[in-house]
Amino acid sequence: xTDIKAQSDVLPGLxxxxxxxxxxxxxxxxxxxxxxxxxxxxxxFWLNPGETLAILGESGCGKSVTAQAIMGILDTPPAHIxxxxxxxxxxxxxxxxxxxxxxxxxxxIAMIFQDALSALNPVYTVGFQLAELFRAHRxxxxxxxxxxxxxxxxxxRIPAAKARISDYPHQFSGGMRQRVMIxxxxxxxxxxxxxxxxxxxxxxxxQAQIMGLxxxxxxxxxxxxxxxxxxxxxxxxVADRISVMYAGRVVEEAPVYDIxxxxxxxxxxxxxxxxxxxxxxxxxxxxxxxxxxxxxxxPAGCAFHxxxxxxxxxxxxxxxxxxxxxxxxxxxxxxxxxxxxxx
Amino acid sequence: xxxxxxxxxxxxILTFFGATFVVFALMFANQDDPIQALAGEKPVSDSLxxxxxxxxxxxxxxxxxxxxxxxxxxxxxLGESISGRDISALLESSWPVTVQLSFMALVLAAxxxxxxxxxxxxxxxxxxxxxxLAFTLLLLALPIVVLAPVAQWxxxxxxxxxxxxxxxxxxxxALLLPAIVLATTVVATQLRVTRTSVVENLRADYVRTAxxxxxxxxxxxxxxxxxxxxxxxxxxxxxxxxxxxxxxLVTEEVFNIPGVGSKLAQGIRTEDGPMVVGFVSVLVIVxxxxxxVVDLLYAALDPRIRYE
Numbered sequence: 001x002t003d004i005k006a007q008s009d010v011l012p013g014l015x016x017x018x019x020x021x022x023x024x025x026x027x028x029x030x031x032x033x034x035x036x037x038x039x040x041x042x043x044x045f046w047l048n049p050g051e052t053l054a055i056l057g058e059s060g061c062g063k064s065v066t067a068q069a070i071m072g073i074l075d076t077p078p079a080h081i082x083x084x085x086x087x088x089x090x091x092x093x094x095x096x097x098x099x100x101x102x103x104x105x106x107x108x109i110a111m112i113f114q115d116a117l118s119a120l121n122p123v124y125t126v127g128f129q130l131a132e133l134f135r136a137h138r139x140x141x142x143x144x145x146x147x148x149x150x151x152x153x154x155x156x157r158i159p160a161a162k163a164r165i166s167d168y169p170h171q172f173s174g175g176m177r178q179r180v181m182i183x184x185x186x187x188x189x190x191x192x193x194x195x196x197x198x199x200x201x202x203x204x205x206x207q208a209q210i211m212g213l214x215x216x217x218x219x220x221x222x223x224x225x226x227x228x229x230x231x232x233x234x235x236x237x238v239a240d241r242i243s244v245m246y247a248g249r250v251v252e253e254a255p256v257y258d259i260x261x262x263x264x265x266x267x268x269x270x271x272x273x274x275x276x277x278x279x280x281x282x283x284x285x286x287x288x289x290x291x292x293x294x295x296x297x298x299p300a301g302c303a304f305h306x307x308x309x310x311x312x313x314x315x316x317x318x319x320x321x322x323x324x325x326x327x328x329x330x331x332x333x334x335x336x337x338x339x340x341x342x343x
Numbered sequence: 344x345x346x347x348x349x350x351x352x353x354x355x356i357l358t359f360f361g362a363t364f365v366v367f368a369l370m371f372a373n374q375d376d377p378i379q380a381l382a383g384e385k386p387v388s389d390s391l392x393x394x395x396x397x398x399x400x401x402x403x404x405x406x407x408x409x410x411x412x413x414x415x416x417x418x419x420x421l422g423e424s425i426s427g428r429d430i431s432a433l434l435e436s437s438w439p440v441t442v443q444l445s446f447m448a449l450v451l452a453a454x455x456x457x458x459x460x461x462x463x464x465x466x467x468x469x470x471x472x473x474x475x476l477a478f479t480l481l482l483l484a485l486p487i488v489v490l491a492p493v494a495q496w497x498x499x500x501x502x503x504x505x506x507x508x509x510x511x512x513x514x515x516x517a518l519l520l521p522a523i524v525l526a527t528t529v530v531a532t533q534l535r536v537t538r539t540s541v542v543e544n545l546r547a548d549y550v551r552t553a554x555x556x557x558x559x560x561x562x563x564x565x566x567x568x569x570x571x572x573x574x575x576x577x578x579x580x581x582x583x584x585x586x587x588x589x590x591x592l593v594t595e596e597v598f599n600i601p602g603v604g605s606k607l608a609q610g611i612r613t614e615d616g617p618m619v620v621g622f623v624s625v626l627v628i629v630x631x632x633x634x635x636v637v638d639l640l641y642a643a644l645d646p647r648i649r650y651e
Binding site: 068071073102103104105106107110111113115118119120121122123124132133136137168170181184 | 547548549551552553554555556557558559562567570571574644645646647
């Protein structure tokens, strides 16, 4: 096994005062036989310690691809990061060698996935899969690694951790499996946790428990959390800031309260209007008309213009709208943000 | 786990009786007059006919004969061949070399299939992968009845790299060429199955997790992917044992190896009913036991089966 033991702090150019995580102008494309699918087209956002950033968007808007690009676990080919930077404490991860990159994964930036059953290896015990992290990254002995694994299961409140350590993933319930995933992600005390739709596969009560657990662990560790979701309800409860993605671009970024109170992009507005509301009981739900564009054929100008009620001539022409600073700490990529805000 | 084993054992018993009954019926019930066949061209006297009928329970019908045969077989008595030799003794003297040959073939095939299968799955679409594809297609297209004599002629006689025949106490080296030939009957499918299975597992979500855990690619392949990929591979090994048995028949004939296969071939050629049925019955038992072992291995590899 390649030795990637506890030398994870010796990344070249690491600056502890630099921002925790910064993604600048990230472009990811999938080069397939049917053409180039542009999954991410200039995504930019940042994350501070202890902060929760929600990345919100429909299926296929590039949320998960962005997350996997940050982790460096995209399948290449067909995926290629064609432009952009992912800076962790000042170090551009995209320029690191693969062996250095591996030290960042799980040690500094960890990730949990939507479907914990398929994300865990079915033929190994959860104890093995947890202990493996300590053995590969910290060079711990089998016994020490096992003890740490039991501690971790305790921390994510799996009852009878000592006994359950030798169980296989299929012997756990959905919620318990996601707890195992969380334990695995937090094993090496990362500074950033990316949660890719962590509760989508779970029922509502379990969802709340898992989100509560995540929030609590985040607070204890002062960890930055990127929460990828399409569930506006989940976002409202836990996020500090929201980045709304559409067709591979961040179309609006704002503190969570501002976005719910006064969306600055027509797409955000449409998303909010499509949430079922108690005071509108019995009336048809508002849906966003049309479909998200095919990533091989993204419309010129603002990608949202074919579905947008505010669209006018400039929206249909390149270049796409820039990120207008519409308020302090708020940006929106819409030429007519004033209209949308209702000013 | 216990219930799993019991269930498999019960299935085994049914299969055993089914398979031996079919072989028995084919060999015995199809003969017009077994006593005349036994005597050959010579006329058979009435008293001898009566004695033989009594001895072989020929008046009992197929089911009755099968019953007598089975009670003898299960008490370890395989009877005598038509030429009057003790079948148990024949089997005893011929099985070691066959086991050695089959084991060598299986290890060669499995080793090559796993190594080349994993490598072409990792480098799929590359030169190696395509070369291996062409090679396996060639092997699949070449039946062993062609390959065995051709290999013997080229490598045994023309080039003289290997001995052209092997004896009962053959060395590892003397059995190497026959073992390679025998391995070709199973290596191609094993390789394709390994490759497909590894490719499939490389795309699995748990591989993405393993990468997100910062594990080295080598560990991901050999620890995480391989164990999952071995599940279909092990299943295939169970089927391949049957292929190896029929392949051993041809290989032993061609390379003149005095094993179970060549004895069985002899029995078939001389229409020696008792010998063929005796040998096949034992082979059926071997096949069933090996398949039980395979199933247990399968359960050891995949916990989802163990706890069913």
